[in-house]
Amino acid sequence: MKTYDAVVVGGGIIGLSCAYYLLKRGKKVSLVEKNEIGAGASGACDDMILLQSKAPGISLELAIESLEIYKNLSNDLGMDIGFHTRGGMILIDKKEHLGLMESYVDSQRKYGLDIEIIDKKQVKKKHPYVKEGIIASTFGTRDSQVDPMRVMKAFLKSNLDMGMDLYRNKNISEINKLSSWWQIRFDDGSSIETETIINAAGSWSSDIGKLVHVDIPVTPLKGQILVTEQLPSLGKENIWSSDYIVSKLKPELIEADSIDKRLGIGLAFSQTADGNYLIGSTREKGNFNKNTTYEAIETLTKQITYFFPILKKINMIRSFAGFRPLSQDGKPIICEVKENEGFFIATGHGGDGIALAPITGKLLSQLVCHEKTSMAIDELNISRFG
Ligand SMILES: Cc1cc2nc3c(=O)[nH]c(=O)nc-3n(C[C@H](O)[C@H](O)[C@H](O)COP(=O)(O)OP(=O)(O)OC[C@H]3O[C@@H](n4cnc5c(N)ncnc54)[C@H](O)[C@@H]3O)c2cc1C
Numbered sequence: 314m315k316t317y318d319a320v321v322v323g324g325g326i327i328g329l330s331c332a333y334y335l336l337k338r339g340k341k342v343s344l345v346e347k348n349e350i351g352a353g354a355s356g357a358c359d360d361m362i363l364l365q366s367k368a369p370g371i372s373l374e375l376a377i378e379s380l381e382i383y384k385n386l387s388n389d390l391g392m393d394i395g396f397h398t399r400g401g402m403i404l405i406d407k408k409e410h411l412g413l414m415e416s417y418v419d420s421q422r423k424y425g426l427d428i429e430i431i432d433k434k435q436v437k438k439k440h441p442y443v444k445e446g447i448i449a450s451t452f453g454t455r456d457s458q459v460d461p462m463r464v465m466k467a468f469l470k471s472n473l474d475m476g477m478d479l480y481r482n483k484n485i486s487e488i489n490k491l492s493s494w495w496q497i498r499f500d501d502g503s504s505i506e507t508e509t510i511i512n513a514a515g516s517w518s519s520d521i522g523k524l525v526h527v528d529i530p531v532t533p534l535k536g537q538i539l540v541t542e543q544l545p546s547l548g549k550e551n552i553w554s555s556d557y558i559v560s561k562l563k564p565e566l567i568e569a570d571s572i573d574k575r576l577g578i579g580l581a582f583s584q585t586a587d588g589n590y591l592i593g594s595t596r597e598k599g600n601f602n603k604n605t606t607y608e609a610i611e612t613l614t615k616q617i618t619y620f621f622p623i624l625k626k627i628n629m630i631r632s633f634a635g636f637r638p639l640s641q642d643g644k645p646i647i648c649e650v651k652e653n654e655g656f657f658i659a660t661g662h663g664g665d666g667i668a669l670a671p672i673t674g675k676l677l678s679q680l681v682c683h684e685k686t687s688m689a690i691d692e693l694n695i696s697r698f699g
Contacts, residue, residue, distance in 0.1 A: 315478065317343050317507040319681060320497060322485065322521050324348075325355035326461060327659050327666055328513035329468035330674030335511075336475040338678055343478035343505065345485065345497070351465050353515045354666065357603075357635025359538065359581055359593050361551065362457040362668040365401055366558065369424040371692055372644060372665070375672050378688060380457060382671035392467035395460030395586050400550045403451040403558060404436070404443065404580075404620060409566055410555040411448055417558060418451055428453035440548035442623045456551065458583060461667050480505075488524040495655060509655045509681055515638040516601070518660040527650050530698050531661045533601055533636035536594040537609040539617075542628045543588035547621065551583035554620065573616070576609055580616045589630070592617045596637075596664075605632040639663045641698060647676055648694040657681060658695055 321332045324346030335342045346352070362380050367373040387394050405414050414430065421428050429452055436443055436450045473479065480499075487498040488510065498504040512521045512529070522529035557579025559566050564574075573579075577596025584590050595609050610632055618625045640646055640661030650656045659677045662669050672688075679686045 315343070315505045317341050317478075317505065319509045319511060320345060320495075320505065320507040321511045321513055323353070323512070323514035323517075324350040324481070325353045325513065325515050325666070326465055326468070326670040327355075327515065327662060327673055328511070329465055329472065330670040331511050331513055331659050331677045332472050332477055332674075333468050334674040334678035335681060336472055336477055338682055340681070341476070342472070343480060343507075344472070345480045345483050347482070347484055347517075349481060350469055351462060353517070354635040354637055355461050355465060355515075357538075357633050358461060358536065358667060359583060359591050360395075360458045360461055360585065360667065361401075361581070361583055362459065363401060363553075364426055364455055365403060365421070365428055365451060365453045366553070367665070369420050371690070373421070373424060373426070374688060375645070375669050376665070379669050379672035380455065382675065383457065383459060386464070386671060387467075390467035390471050392463070392470060394464045394467050396457065397586070398455065398457040400452065400454045401456030401553065402436070402439065402550045403553045403555055404447050405449045405451075405555045406447050406620075407555065408448060410559050413559060413563055413566070414451060414555055417562065426453065427455065439550060440552070442547045442621050444620055444622055452550070458551065459667065460586060464667070464670065485521070485524065488521075490525075490653070493655070509657060511657045511659055511677060511681070513659045515660060515666075516636040518638060518658065522658075525653055525656055527653060527656065527695070529646065529658065529660065529695065530641040531638050531646070532598070534639040534663065535597040535599065535602075535634055535636055536664070537597075537605045537613070537632060537634045538591055538593040539610060539613050539629050540631045540633075541590040541592065541624070542630050544584075544590060544627060545588070546584060547623075552580070552620070553582070554580035554616070557581065573612065576612055578612060578616060580620060582617060582620075601636060603634050605634050637663045638666070645669060645673065645693055646695050647673055647680070647690055648696075649680055650695060
């Protein structure tokens with residue numbers, strides 16, 4: 314029977330990052346994936362490392378630290394991960410959003426983020442194709458992006474080069490504690506043993522939790538995205554609408570029974586390195602139905618052509634949906650479970666898992682090695698849910 318120092322469950326960007334940092338520390342690691350690498354949210358999402366959307370506090374601190382790691386990650390992994398810093402703008406088109414956005418920007422500036430409100434003239438200068446009638450916008454220089462598929466590919470290659478064993482298309486049927494070891498049994502009757510388990514199964518983490526009687530309050534938040542044909546750049550910065558922030562800070566300001574509110578849409582608009590634009594995305598609570606819907610496609614199209622009328626003439630080439638692993642309070646869960654020594658959790662990243670993958674892997678590896686973590690992360694412990 315194969316034995317490991319650590320078995321990572323889940324082959325999304327978080328599991329791959331955790332495995333990478335553990336392997337770098339000389340641990341013997343395997344990764345178990347129920348389907349294929351990238352089958353979950355990490356293969357069906359936007360591509361942003363967005364600082365502006367993070368509330369001051371641990372979420373923003375994690376994002377800032379992660380961005381620093383991302384800057385060198387292509388070199389560290391020996392593969393281009395599509396990292397770019399283009400900056401970002403959150404367009405404000407409603408008077409009632411302006412005051413709220415001003416105080417939000419203020420609180421982030423006090424936290425050290427270089428972000429400001431620019432007027433409509435400056436907006437037009439940066440993004441000439443934005444519709445008339447925009448009141449103002451935020452502007453931040455550090456918002457960046459990566460190609461999540463390339464990040465996963467690069468992590469996977471490095472991990473395999475460092476000796477990681479990969480178990481694909483494997484369904485875990487049981488997890489048993491054997492004195493100080495864990496035994497993981499698969500549907501096909503085979504099993505492996507390990508000193509530690511890292512549950513990085515994204516929106517499915519609670520299923521793994523149930524196998525060891527740990528309640529993990531993480532549920533799927535569906536997001537649908539549209540992809541345009543390849544286009545010339547409309548402007549350097551990636552774009553959001555203030556609905557995206559306002560719906561988090563003051564949901565009552567979003568029209569009560571609008572489709573936008575029901576589908577949870579606040580526009581996100583970014584251009585990939587290949588020239589396609591990603592238009593996102595919905596925020597739908599509920600089930601694991603991966604279909605995209607006519608209603609969402611129509612609403613996203615209306616939103617983008619409202620802000621960029623010029624896009625009425627272009628073609629959409631596909632749509633897709635993914636499931637954000639959303640924790641009960643919207644913050645990640647990164648910890649060892651106190652009552653289950655050797656069982657670790659790295660999940661619940663919601664809409665921020667691409668941005669936070671490197672810092673999560675780094676912190677998790679420090680926890681597994683019983684070191685002081687490089688940031689204080691007590692508030693990310695699962696014990697906060699009682
Ligand atoms: C529409 C959309 C837009 C987004 N945009 C952004 C963005 O711009 N920036 C950002 O930072 N984040 C964004 N996110 C969020 C980001 O995609 C997620 O937070 C991140 O991908 C989560 O990674 P993960 O590895 O935890 O989960 P996943 O990628 O879902 O991986 C979990 C893996 O576990 C596997 N698994 C499940 N059950 C088992 C089992 N029993 N045994 C073994 N394996 C199992 C699954 O098959 C899957 O491969 C977006 C998400 C969506 C849906």
